[in-house]
Amino acid sequence: MRYRLLHYYSVFYQNCLNATAKLLSFRVNFILSFIVEFSSAVIAYTTIAFIFNHINQLGSWDRDHFMLFASWMQSILCLHTTIGAPNFWNFSDELQNGKLDFRLLRPIGSLFDAFTAIIRPSSAVVFPLHLAIFAYFACQVGLSWVSWIIALPLLILAFLILLLTELVVALFMFWTIQGDGINFLRMQGQQLQKWPDFIYPTPIRSIFTFFFPLLIPGSFSIMFLLNPGEIKYLIIMLFIFVILILLVSYQWKLGLRRYESASS
Amino acid sequence: MISRNMAYKFDFALEILAPSLVFVAVNCSVWFAIYDYNSLDTLNGFTLEEMLNYQAWNLVVTYMIRSHRSSSLSDDIRLGKITSFLVYPFEFWRYYYSSYFGFQMIQVIVAIITILVLYSLGLITNLSPSSIINGFLFSLSVGVLWCTLEFLAGTAAFWLEETWVFRYVLELTAVLLSGAIIPITFFPEMLQKILVYTPFPYLGSIPIQIFSGTYENDILLAYFSIIIWISIFSYITKIVWKKGVNLYTGAGM
Numbered sequence: 001m002r003y004r005l006l007h008y009y010s011v012f013y014q015n016c017l018n019a020t021a022k023l024l025s026f027r028v029n030f031i032l033s034f035i036v037e038f039s040s041a042v043i044a045y046t047t048i049a050f051i052f053n054h055i056n057q058l059g060s061w062d063r064d065h066f067m068l069f070a071s072w073m074q075s076i077l078c079l080h081t082t083i084g085a086p087n088f089w090n091f092s093d094e095l096q097n098g099k100l101d102f103r104l105l106r107p108i109g110s111l112f113d114a115f116t117a118i119i120r121p122s123s124a125v126v127f128p129l130h131l132a133i134f135a136y137f138a139c140q141v142g143l144s145w146v147s148w149i150i151a152l153p154l155l156i157l158a159f160l161i162l163l164l165t166e167l168v169v170a171l172f173m174f175w176t177i178q179g180d181g182i183n184f185l186r187m188q189g190q191q192l193q194k195w196p197d198f199i200y201p202t203p204i205r206s207i208f209t210f211f212f213p214l215l216i217p218g219s220f221s222i223m224f225l226l227n228p229g230e231i232k233y234l235i236i237m238l239f240i241f242v243i244l245i246l247l248v249s250y251q252w253k254l255g256l257r258r259y260e261s262a263s264s
Numbered sequence: 265m266i267s268r269n270m271a272y273k274f275d276f277a278l279e280i281l282a283p284s285l286v287f288v289a290v291n292c293s294v295w296f297a298i299y300d301y302n303s304l305d306t307l308n309g310f311t312l313e314e315m316l317n318y319q320a321w322n323l324v325v326t327y328m329i330r331s332h333r334s335s336s337l338s339d340d341i342r343l344g345k346i347t348s349f350l351v352y353p354f355e356f357w358r359y360y361y362s363s364y365f366g367f368q369m370i371q372v373i374v375a376i377i378t379i380l381v382l383y384s385l386g387l388i389t390n391l392s393p394s395s396i397i398n399g400f401l402f403s404l405s406v407g408v409l410w411c412t413l414e415f416l417a418g419t420a421a422f423w424l425e426e427t428w429v430f431r432y433v434l435e436l437t438a439v440l441l442s443g444a445i446i447p448i449t450f451f452p453e454m455l456q457k458i459l460v461y462t463p464f465p466y467l468g469s470i471p472i473q474i475f476s477g478t479y480e481n482d483i484l485l486a487y488f489s490i491i492i493w494i495s496i497f498s499y500i501t502k503i504v505w506k507k508g509v510n511l512y513t514g515a516g517m
Contacts, residue, residue: 032429181278
């Protein structure tokens, strides 16, 4: 098991090195990607700032809580854009042109290989900015020391749940002719996640919490950070994480059975 | 162009329907929560009904104006597909704009269906025929401006490998500054004053007001402004295109 984990880690590490080398070769692309990430961040924060210029509270949260949530969600999405997002588009292409065959032949888990092959380090450049904003607003709302300690592992867990929920959607590409529509659908989930769950009416909140857990990564993790005593949030996240792993593994096997290579 | 876009029907439906459903779910939920939690009757001059009405028209305007054509332009340039167009007896921009209008025909139908659905849901309350006709005509004119801006963004492919960045930044900026997320009247006053001198309000706020019948200024002046903006950006695009074609090496020839 230890050897296997090390093997996967070394592949992932090598992918990171390759991506960084590529990034340094195309500096203009790096700068442009930075502009995109920075613009996205500015829009996310200014939207909340503009709204809170006209109101003081939304539910039990004030501007600081919302900014804390926004910075937390932006951090998760930043990890996702760096590691996850490019692979979903690549997977769609590889399914269509038959390049997925090569991944199936490699001596490594094909699901892991297909969804960690492309890494976009340029997107990670704004990660420290989101963390700094998170730290500032965490001080403003008076986050406890326990929350500070669990913040990083919780961020990784939230990111993994987000990635797995998107994988559940993305793997339906095996059953469609083109993958662009599925990718559009997948991306729309992120729009829902950019707001805390309590702003949604009960039916929408229930569907996207219990039926398809899109609201879990952002809302449940921030609720747990704000109230570390409420252990139920962590238990639900861990439970959903395990369920999603099982679901994705099963879906991947089913999908591969359905897959007809375009190149063979 | 219509048949090409409709070839993958499931894909097409997802690309069109998914953003709309999520848009309605998110925007309506956010504004409903803002009014409900704070027990507000009006916010910055908007009642809840007016705000939902604004967001509903916003969706229609998005269909009518902000469609995406430049991704294919940048691919055409990068992969050398424009080579054939350079020897055809018509200019490339004619093909580009006609394919844009082909796609817009589908968008008009989708927008009409959307209006009917939103009206039946009570999100659109005022359906005046003159406002609807004015709104469609004005949105189609603004669509030409958007198409020109996307064309300009797509020409970056003459110099760069990846041009999605320009399209994305253009889209992000337009979404925020056109009042698509929150009405422009919610912006700080200084920013509102600056935006008057930019094309951004024409990409969202003004067509929404025309559709909803709340536009108070002279509509002819708005058309005149759009023509001016289209002329300016067309001229810039023409210069950039010429410079790009001079640099262009036809891959695959």
